[in-house]
Amino acid sequence: MASRSIRLAVIPGDGIGPEVVSEGLKVLDAVASSGDLTFERTSYDLGAARWHRTGETLPDSVLEELRGQAVILLGAVGDPGVPSGTLERGLLLRARFELDHYVNLRPVRLYPGVATPLAGVTPEDIDMVVVREGTEGPYTGVGGVLRKDTPHEVATQESVNTAYGVERVIRYAFEVAASRPRRKLTLVHKDNVLTFAGDLYQRALKRVAAEFPQVTTDYCHVDAATMFFVSQPRRFDVIVTDNLFGDIITDLGAAVAGGIGLAASGNVNPGRTAPSMFEPVHGSAPDIAGQGKADPTATILSVAMLLDHVGAADAARRVERAVSDDLAERAALGARSTTQIGDAIAKRVSG
Amino acid sequence: MASRSIRLAVIPGDGIGPEVVSEGLKVLDAVASSGDLTFERTSYDLGAARWHRTGETLPDSVLEELRGQAVILLGAVGDPGVPSGTLERGLLLRARFELDHYVNLRPVRLYPGVATPLAGVTPEDIDMVVVREGTEGPYTGVGGVLRKDTPHEVATQESVNTAYGVERVIRYAFEVAASRPRRKLTLVHKDNVLTFAGDLYQRALKRVAAEFPQVTTDYCHVDAATMFFVSQPRRFDVIVTDNLFGDIITDLGAAVAGGIGLAASGNVNPGRTAPSMFEPVHGSAPDIAGQGKADPTATILSVAMLLDHVGAADAARRVERAVSDDLAERAALGARSTTQIGDAIAKRVSG
């Protein structure tokens, strides 16, 4: 069988980023070696270290190089010495916006054997996919400040939402919902207060729903949604929501599904006009960096999402199964290092 | 002792609103009769019923009458027949904005005996006060829609934040923090993305902190805050946050502290240039209206907040204690009706 070569950009980043990425790549190698895939890797030095050295976040030339890649794996970026917002906006959000990652895909799933902070909740209760809009809403950076540092200062932030942007992410969410057994899609917003944006989402939902008669839809205010995440998570199958609400509820989702160490995500450009980027939801955790304490599972699950994106569904399922089997036994195994967890999952994938 | 008469506006509203308000007033009467307070009540017919009949939400003339009251008790408004946003913006938010309720005060406290969805959490772990800004941020209604119902539609929402508005709510939050044993204030925002507004909050926090050297401060992104609400709620003492983040995290707070049936709130005008308004966080719950199933506890706790606001701290503590004692025994008592709960708490208050 001819082997298919895929250009993979790797951005290890800072803190625990390089540690978890290296386990992600270990698992990717293990699954690729037994299949017909090869990954042609290029590593990019981006993040806090580069910023401290050069003041750069995502230079245009690097962005152009990234455009030539098929897919990106990112660890985590940032350290306490970088002013808040610098790398977030200059690197992460810049990549999401420039590479048109309009779908920020975040599964929220409680794996068997994983401890949740919620009492009496089982894996059947938490199995959803959040489709978060990734390229507009309150994340545009539109806004400004007037009369800074005076008693008359005014600071604004504008949420910009377009029919183009909203409809395409909703359509993607319908596709995800149609592919799942429950076929249910919930719009999460705050349409009783953010009436202009909320109404646009509601009308787009109604329009696109006509194309997916097999999917049932409902609506939930974001404040109520956070309540249901802890009191009735089963209520949700697929959620579509805006950039900011998606940010908030997926962190909460990670918490109820066993913690940020397990939460994977994909910044997806479904039309493949630019590479998609996969990354754990967690940050660079400088406090535990270099100690082998980081859990690489979120990165490994992000690798599974990456495999799905490049059309290697079988390989993706194998990685997911290996993670799931590993998680099921974790409670009995005691503390393991980052590398030990990566080794164990890679072994299951190869075996 | 001369009795002090206080003008109280009552807005029972729709659904379970009138049921819970009537228990709140029962408890208020019970505590007032044994003290030196009398309440001169006026009831206002506002909400879905009035809107269906007249199309009015909060007419100017009624708003003017409300300004002449000392304090307002509101049940809940809304029914499924009213378009989303109509009463929220036309009545609730209009009252908050016109009456300058810049502090939206929301205690999040797990009472002994109350079941929480969180495993292994005790009342000591959840005892915080959220000070939510109430008169600006993303709730201004500023924004609009262009090219509606075309593929080129654009819908915007603007978050407007002022040094004036932010500093005053932060100062109030510091006062609350200074009055509590832990003396800790956490700013919750998303300053790495909403950089203009977040920076204004951060600078205002730093300025006002100089007036409260005894209070320690820290910062938490809103997404991370939702994680900590379920994984480490003890982390928080007093939180100050913007209007939208406050809306979201206080619903989550209600959920982890035993549910929306217990969550009280005050829309406070600290300078008393207009009446403050106290209301349960829950809505009108039309599905259970008229069945005696609604829990009046959130309204009764809102009455305690109202008593604090009018300077009747002893009466407020008595109501809180009565609620706390009632909650401690609830698990053993089985299901009770709205009225039975109100009667039981009123009896404890009088006894």
Ligand SMILES: CC(C)[C@H](C(=O)O)[C@@H](O)C(=O)O
């Ligand atoms: C780092 C930050 C900009 C980012 C976001 O807000 O989207 C993060 O919280 C996430 O969820 O990926």
Ligand SMILES: CC(C)[C@H](C(=O)O)[C@@H](O)C(=O)O
């Ligand atoms: C009804 C709605 C406008 C309101 C809000 O968003 O503030 C409610 O959710 C609340 O928290 O009091």
